[in-house]
Amino acid sequence: MELIYKMVPxxxxxxxxxxxxxxxxxxxxxxxxxxxxxxxxxxxxxxxHFSGQRDLLLIAVDAKKLGEALRFEGSRNGEPFPHLYGPLPLDAIVSVKRLPSTAQGGHDFSGLIER
Structure with missing residues (x-):
């Protein structure tokens, strides 16, 4: 399973x-x-893009369940990023976890990302 991630209020x-x-x-x-x-x-x-934002969730999605609507396209520094052309079906979601904020305005990803 290949996971991709979305941060959502x-x-x-x-x-x-x-x-x-x-x-x-x-x-x-x-x-x-x-x-x-x-x-x-x-x-x-x-x-x-989310510095200083609180009350975020980190959504892990099974990329294979998105089919041809998911494309990897050049973005930051030409690096391919996953883009979904269409709505995200909820059955493709693997997990929804609270994304803790740090005192410095960042976020703590400890134990949240599968590499």
Whole structure:
């Protein structure tokens, strides 16, 4: 199983659960796809885009369950990032874990990422 990761505000995730699918955050909808990160990318993504944000969840997703809607495309420094063109089906989710914040405004990924 290949896992990819998405950081989501808890309130937004509750709405997705009520709907039965996750259609992305505002930036995802604006860009036309849901942004994900690999295990090696997720901490840098948190630092760049989620610094200072609290009440986040880390969603682990089985990439193989997303089929052809998932594409790995060049992004930061040309590195391929997973992008999902369509809603995230909840049955592709492996785990949902609280992402603890640090006193410095970062996040503590200890024990949350499978490499």
């Amino acid at each position: 808890a309130a937004l995730w509750r709405k997705a659960q009520d709907r039965g699918r996750f259609e992305g955050a505002e930036i995802d909808r604006k860009d036309g796809f849901i942004h994900f990160s690999s295990a090696t990318q997720v901490e840098e993504t948190a630092r760049r």
